[in-house]
Structures are given as structure tokens and as C-alpha cells.
């Protein structure tokens with residue numbers, strides 16, 4: 103490419119290209135740690151581009167980092183593309199896309215987590231749980247990409263991301279989900295047998311935090327009521343510049359489950375598997391109960 107040539111790559115092209123490279127690196131055959139790390143970073147950057155393409159499609163100026171001045175608005179009116187302007191961070195893009203499409207809220211905590219994972223991969227060294235990263239990132243990226251395409255762009259994901267790439271992403275996600283569900287179900291069956299023989303259950307001890315929010319849920323082991331715990335994050339959901347008010351909303355995510363019979367789950371991921379499609383309504387009930395808060399600045 104000579105210096106006079108300029109490729110105008112839009113966010114969606116970027117997302118597609120990065121996802122394609124990533125799934126190539128994450129092929130289960132011959133996978134080594136560095137392929138997992140490289141593929142995971144590419145997947146997360148691809149997701150960032152996809153989120154920005156959704157915001158950009160909604161209203162292009164919403165992805166700009168700097169304050170929008172009168173001059174910027176005039177340029178926009180004149181059809182300028184803003185291709186070389188600085189854009190917002192992935193964290194900020196996540197806040198904005200959820201503001202525009204509240205239906206994406208249930209994904210928030212998992213996507214925040216993989217943004218942290220990316221920062222860890224880029225800025226740290228030493229102990230990294232590769233197996234967890236590989237699973238969490240592929241599952242979360244695939245779920246969120248699917249929601250962005252169908253709920254925000256109103257297009258099937260294979261259309262947006264490309265049939266081949268989407269098939270591979272989905273295949274990997276389903277593989278992880280099936281094996282985890284299988285693991286959990288096998289463990290539950292084992293614990294049920296232990297309980298029937300009056301043995302004490304060998305489950306992790308849960309350090310229940312005061313700020314967690316507990317709700318009752320069916321215990322699959324003793325078949326009575328267990329408590330499922332949610333961590334609730336409060337984050338800015340709206341501004342009123344005239345009144346100087348900042349609105350904050352609760353964002354719950356499951357963190358643990360504990361039952362009188364001794365059964366516990368100590369990871370949000372496993373609790374999510376157990377809750378299945380009931381997770382969303384439980385989160386909604388917490389959001390409803392806690393309501394929104396207003397902070398005056």
C-alpha cells in the first residue's frame with residue numbers, strides 16, 4: 103500500500119476481520135497457551151469494534167472521546183466521517199450501548215469481567231488461568247455478539263460476522279456450555295447420593311458478604327429452598343445536566359449459591375448454569391426492588 107492509498111476500514115469490517123483471525127487461533131486442535139492468549143485478545147478487541155459499530159450505527163457522534171463542539175457538529179452536518187478521531191474506551195462504550203439498548207443489561211457484568219481479563223493479559227504477567235480465560239472469553243464474546251446483532255442491528259449474527267466465523271464461535275461456545283452443564287449435573291447426582299446416605303456434602307465454603315443480595319431458589323440436591331446470592335453493582339445510567347443530577351441503577355449478577363443441606367456453588371458461572379433462563383427474571387426482580395438512585399452533583 104503506497105502512502106497515497108488509504109483504506110477506510112469501518113468498525114464492522116474490523117470486528118469481522120478480528121473475529122475471523124481469532125477463531126483461527128482458537129481451533130481446539132493443536133491449541134497452545136499463546137494461541138489462547140492471542141486469540142482471546144483478538145476476540146475482545148473484535149467485540150469492542152462490534153460494540154462501537156452498534157453505537158456508530160445509532161448515532162455516529164456518540165463514539166467520539168472528546169467533547170462535541172459546535173465545529174464538530176458543523177463537520178458532521180457536512181458529511182465528515184470522523185475516521186481519525188479518538189473514540190471512547192471499551193468500558194465507556196459498554197455503558198453507552200447498554201444505555202441505548204437496556205435489553206443488553208444482563209450481559210453487563212460478564213463483559214466488564216472480560217474487559218478486565220484483557221487488561222490483565224496486556225498489562226500483567228505471571229499466573230494466568232488459561233483454561234478459565236479460554237472458556238469465559240469465548241462464551242461471553244459469542245453471547246454478547248449474538249445479542250448485539252439480533253437486538254441492536256436487527257440482523258442474524260452469521261450475516262454480520264460471517265457464516266464461517268460465526269459457526270466456529272458458536273461451536274466452541276456450545277462445546278463449553280455442554281461440558282460445564284454435564285460437569286455440574288454429574289456433581290449434583292453424586293451429591294444427591296451422598297445426601298441420601300446421610301453423608302456430609304463436600305462443597306466449597308461460601309464467605310457470604312453483607313452487601314450481597316439473597317433470593318430463594320430451588321435446591322437441586324435436597325429439593326428444598328436454597329439461597330442464591332447476587333452481587334449488585336451500581337452504575338451511572340443517566341444524566342440530567344440541567345438539574346445537575348446523576349441517576350444510578352443496580353446491575354445484579356449471580357455470585358454464589360448456598361443451601362442448608364450443604365450444597366454450595368462458589369462461582370457465578372456455575373450459578374448461571376443452574377439458574378438457566380430464570381436468571382433474567384431474578385435479576386429483574388432485584389432491579390425492581392432496589393429501584394434507581396439519584397445523586398446530585
Ligand SMILES: [Zn+2]
Pocket residue numbers: 321322323324325326327328361362363364365
Ligand atoms: Zn439443598
